[in-house]
Structures are given as structure tokens and as C-alpha cells.
Amino acid sequence: MTNHVTITFLGGLGQIGRNCAALESNGRIVILDCGQLFPDDLPGVDAVLPDFSWLIERADRIDGCIVTHAHEDHIGGLPYLLRDMDVPIYGSKFTLGMIKGKLKFANITGTEMIEVKDHEHHKVGPFDCEFLPVTHSTPSGLMTVFTTDQGLIVHSSDFKLDPTPVDGRLTDLPRLRELSADPGIRLLLADSTNAGAAGASGSESEIGPVMDQIFADNHGKRIIVAAFSSHIHRVQQIADAAKETGRTLVVMGASMVRNVTLARELGLLRVSDKMIATAEDIDDLDPATTCVVCTGSQGEPRAALALMAQGRHRYLKITDHDTVVFSSHPIPGNEAAVSRLQNDLARRGARLVHSGQLNVHTSGHGKREELAALHQAVDAELFIPVHGEYAHLVSHHELALELGMSPDRVLRCVDGDQVQLSETGLKKVGQVSDQWIMMDERGKALSDELVEERRAVSGQGFVLIRVVVDGKKGVLVEPPFVTSRGWVEPGERDDWSHEVAQEVTAAIVEALEDGERDAHKLGRKARRAAGQLVGQRTGRRPSLVPVVEVR
Numbered sequence: 001m002t003n004h005v006t007i008t009f010l011g012g013l014g015q016i017g018r019n020c021a022a023l024e025s026n027g028r029i030v031i032l033d034c035g036q037l038f039p040d041d042l043p044g045v046d047a048v049l050p051d052f053s054w055l056i057e058r059a060d061r062i063d064g065c066i067v068t069h070a071h072e073d074h075i076g077g078l079p080y081l082l083r084d085m086d087v088p089i090y091g092s093k094f095t096l097g098m099i100k101g102k103l104k105f106a107n108i109t110g111t112e113m114i115e116v117k118d119h120e121h122h123k124v125g126p127f128d129c130e131f132l133p134v135t136h137s138t139p140s141g142l143m144t145v146f147t148t149d150q151g152l153i154v155h156s157s158d159f160k161l162d163p164t165p166v167d168g169r170l171t172d173l174p175r176l177r178e179l180s181a182d183p184g185i186r187l188l189l190a191d192s193t194n195a196g197a198a199g200a201s202g203s204e205s206e207i208g209p210v211m212d213q214i215f216a217d218n219h220g221k222r223i224i225v226a227a228f229s230s231h232i233h234r235v236q237q238i239a240d241a242a243k244e245t246g247r248t249l250v251v252m253g254a255s256m257v258r259n260v261t262l263a264r265e266l267g268l269l270r271v272s273d274k275m276i277a278t279a280e281d282i283d284d285l286d287p288a289t290t291c292v293v294c295t296g297s298q299g300e301p302r303a304a305l306a307l308m309a310q311g312r313h314r315y316l317k318i319t320d321h322d323t324v325v326f327s328s329h330p331i332p333g334n335e336a337a338v339s340r341l342q343n344d345l346a347r348r349g350a351r352l353v354h355s356g357q358l359n360v361h362t363s364g365h366g367k368r369e370e371l372a373a374l375h376q377a378v379d380a381e382l383f384i385p386v387h388g389e390y391a392h393l394v395s396h397h398e399l400a401l402e403l404g405m406s407p408d409r410v411l412r413c414v415d416g417d418q419v420q421l422s423e424t425g426l427k428k429v430g431q432v433s434d435q436w437i438m439m440d441e442r443g444k445a446l447s448d449e450l451v452e453e454r455r456a457v458s459g460q461g462f463v464l465i466r467v468v469v470d471g472k473k474g475v476l477v478e479p480p481f482v483t484s485r486g487w488v489e490p491g492e493r494d495d496w497s498h499e500v501a502q503e504v505t506a507a508i509v510e511a512l513e514d515g516e517r518d519a520h521k522l523g524r525k526a527r528r529a530a531g532q533l534v535g536q537r538t539g540r541r542p543s544l545v546p547v548v549e550v551r
């Protein structure tokens with residue numbers, strides 16, 4: 001009997017972010033990616049992680065973690081996972097470089113890093129793994145082909161089919177066709193992010209000429225280009241346009257500085273020392289021969305561009321001599337923040353160039369034509385759509401059916417699903433936690449209750465009611481103290497507090513006369529009395545916080 005393979009999806013199926021899966025055979029486990037998710041509407045939450053407890057309970061059976069590429073939704077969970085377990089990490093040189101930076105920042109040392117080159121085979125746990133190059137919006141992405149007792153499993157990684165990538169490193173479809181012909185591919189797990197988008201994503205190298213045009217059109221102005229800091233090939237094209245026009249390249253934003261430094265060290269980014277400068281040099285540079293490349297294209301509030309827009313950047317003041325280029329699309333959820341940022345920049349006089357006007361951005365994820373080409377090359381017996389919001393997974397499922405796959409060969413999974421691949425095919429065999437683990441800025445886990453309380457307080461405010469009772473005499477020691485925040489207009493606060501105090505007094509006096517002395521029960525009486533008044537009179541539902549002391 002041959003060993004079956006069990007795949008456990010810990011995250012990334014149902015939202016973009018916190019990608020993490022585990023492949024298991026014969027009792028041994030390999031982790032595939034370990035990402036985080038950036039929350040857009042959870043107050044005080046810095047990162048959302050998969051629930052790692054399933055992995056931690058099995059730490060002694062885990063042989064390695066394969067990391068496909070350097071995006072946060074694939075590597076951002078590692079500093080948290082590695083606090084609780086030690087596991088060797090497999091990835092490309094650039095990906096490992098990014099991870100090393102993160103682990104150093106998190107004070108995690110001693111992790112074994114195994115560098116993987118394109119087309120290499122490595123034995124990771126129970127699997128022979130072959131790593132193939134893919135094009136994406138960060139360098140050196142890797143597709144993984146797992147050789148298992150149940151045949152080959154291909155994981156696409158985040159990918160597009162860029163026919164003319166900036167570094168000339170193509171997605172290796174020919175090798176997939178070869179494997180598909182012999183021995184054949186059993187199961188495909190593929191990126192669904194752009195499964196709902198028609199056509200093809202376009203080549204990254206199409207951005208260069210657009211940049212050249214923007215630089216020509218903005219002769220005499222300072223040009224500021226905001227881009228993702230991990231998008232090294234974009235930075236390359238911005239740097240090339242700057243070089244062509246004799247501009248100095250100023251690198252701004254902590255992650256941009258870090259990633260540019262790493263990519264230059266590894267020879268992935270070619271910018272000569274003499275044309276590069278730092279933020280401190282801005283004052284000495286002629287704006288007409290300066291190009292700033294910076295972080296903050298998604299409206300991130302602490303990024304370099306946001307500080308410029310608010311006039312709070314230490315070195316750079318935006319004026320009408322500036323042109324700001326947004327070399328990205330807003331990620332869903334960030335649209336409002338990006339438009340606020342653009343308005344603030346425009347108010348300071350900056351001219352704006354964004355993807356709505358010119359093709360200054362192309363997606364790193366393949367659209368339907370590219371996904372179809374992958375499916376045709378792999379020609380897998382079985383398919384599970386991965387990496388996407390729920391609607392993306394559905395689109396990818398539908399696409400597979402359109403491409404002729406029979407419905408019983410596609411299995412749609414979500415976070416927490418555990419599936420088994422055996423001689424008879426794929427079936428769901430279990431369920432693990434799909435809980436969102438929320439971390440604050442200092443790396444501490446936050447409960448759902450706390451985040452819910454914060455959300456309630458931020459939306460409706462709170463009312464604090466303090467009651468002191470003489471337990472022996474059965475009377476109030478003093479009138480209840482009531483204060484609030486975020487509930488009514490500050491100027492009306494005292495009047496409302498007075499009314500609430502009167503209602504609470506009546507309720508507490510009545511309860512005391514009935515012989516009630518329990519602080520908790522008196523608190524409930526106070527909450528109910530206050531709640532009725534607050535709800536009826538103001539139509540709002542602030543958090544009510546009674547504090548009762550029985551002396």
C-alpha cells in the first residue's frame with residue numbers, strides 16, 4: 001500500500017493573506033509558506049496570522065518550511081511561528097535575505113536557511129521537491145513540484161506568465177509540459193487572485209517605456225515614484241528612467257531602503273553608487289535632477305509618502321515643483337486611504353500620475369488567459385484553487401470547468417480544510433482551526449473579545465457609571481458618577497451624565513430596598529437603567545461600563 005498525502009490549509013483560501021499549508025505523508029510534514037494578513041478594519045491589530053497551534057502540536061514531525069517568495073502574505077508569519085518552533089527554511093536567495101532581515105528584527109537567531117536555485121531538486125521531509133522559476137511582482141519566486149507516493153503535486157506559487165520579464169527569468173511552463181507528459185501530474189494547486197479578470201496581465205517590461213514618457217513629460221520637476229518596496233524590477237525600471245534623464249535616485253522609506261540594499265547586494269538591482277542618495281541628501285540636490293522612489297503607494301499612514309502628504313516628512317516638502325507617480329493599483333480595501341493621500345498631495349501642489357491615467361502598473365498575478373495556459377501545461381488529474389478571496393476561488397473553479405475539467409476532479413477548499421490524496425482521488429477528511437490570530441504592534445496576541453470591544457467603543461463610544469453603596473445601611477454613599485466618551489457631543493456630556501445618574505439612582509435605590517447587596521447584580525440593574533435611557537433618548541448603543549462597590 002502506498003502512502004496517501006494529506007494537505008491541511010491553514011490560511012489563504014478565502015482571503016488574500018496569511019498563506020500557509022502543510023503537506024503530510026508517512027507521518028512527516030512540510031510547511032508551504034507562512035504568511036500574514038494586513039487587516040484594514042481591526043482596531044489596534046497589526047497582523048493577522050493563521051492559527052499555528054496545529055503545527056506547533058506536531059513540531060517534532062515537521063521537516064521544513066518551503067517559502068515560495070518574499071511577499072508578506074507568504075513570509076510575514078515566520079517571526080511568530082519561529083518563536084514557538086525551529087524549522088529549516090527553504091527559499092531563493094532573495095526570499096531568504098528578506099526573511100533574515102525580519103528574523104533579525106524579531107531577535108530570532110539560529111534558524112537554518114537552505115538556499116534553493118531555479119531547477120534544483122531538494123529532499124524536504126518525505127518529498128523530493130523540484131523548484132521552478134515563476135514571474136511575479138517580486139524577484140526569484142518559485143513554483144514547487146512535490147514528488148509523492150501519490151504522484152506529482154504542483155504548487156504554482158503567486159505567478160504570472162510574463163513573456164518579457166525584466167530579469168529575463170521566465171515561468172518554466174516547458175518543464176511542466178515535460179512532467180505532464182511523463183510521469184503526468186496528479187494534483188495542481190494554483191493562484192486564484194486574478195481568476196476573475198479577463199485577458200492577460202501584461203509584461204512588467206511594458207512599464208519602462210511609460211516611465212520614460214513620464215520622465216520626459218516632467219522635465220524640470222522633481223519626480224517622486226511610490227511603489228511596493230519588494231517590487232525590485234519596478235524599482236529597476238524607475239532607476240533606469242532616472243539614469244536616462246541624469247537624475248539622482250533618492251531611496252526613501254525604511255523597507256524601500258532595506259530591500260534596495262539587499263537587492264543590490266545580491267546583484268538583482270543594478271544602480272550605480274554614484275547615482276544613489278539618501279533622504280538626508282535631499283536639501284543638497286537640485287529637484288529638477290532628482291527622482292525619489294518611496295513606500296506608501298497604498299496609503300499606509302506611517303509610510304514616507306503619507307508623511308510628505310501631511311507636510312510632516314523630515315527632509316522633503318511637497319510643492320508645485322513635484323510630480324508624484326503612483327506605480328501601483330490600490331489593493332481592495334485601500335481605495336479610500338489612497339484617494340485621501342492623493343487629495344492631500346494635490347492640495348500641496350503636486351501633480352499626480354496614477355494607473356487610472358497611464359499604464360504605470362501591471363499585476364503580478366496571472367489573469368484568465370495565463371491561468372488557462374498553466375492548466376493546459378500542467379494538465380493535472382485533480383485541481384484545488386488556492387490563494388484568493390472566496391470569489392476568486394469560485395472564479396478559478398469555474399475556469400477549470402470551462403477548460404474541460406470534469407466537476408469531480410476539482411475540489412474547492414477553504415481555510416481549515418484538510419484533504420487527502422489517495423489512489424481514489426481527493427476527499428475532505430477533517431477540519432482544523434481557521435481562526436484569525438490577531439497580533440498587536442508588539443507581537444502580542446489579542447482576543448476576539450478585545451478587538452470587538454475596541455470596534456464597539458470606536459463606533460458608539462462608552463458610558464462609565466460608578467456606584468458606591470453602603471452594604472450595611474442599604475443606601476447609596478454618594479450620587480452615581482457618570483461620564484462618557486464618543487457617545488454624545490462633548491458640550492452636552494454633563495447634561496446627559498446627570499440624566500443617566502438620576503435613572504441609575506432610582507434603579508439602585510429600588511434594588512437596595514428589595515434587599516439586593518450583590519455588586520454584580522447591582523451593576524446589571526445600573527446597566528439596564530442606563531441602557532434604556534441611552535437607547536431611547538439618543539438612539540445609540542454605546543458600551544455601558546458599570547462599576548459597583550459595596551462597602
Ligand SMILES: [Zn+2]
Binds near residue numbers: 069137364
Ligand atoms: Zn506574491
Ligand SMILES: [Zn+2]
Binds near residue numbers: 073074158387
Ligand atoms: Zn500572495
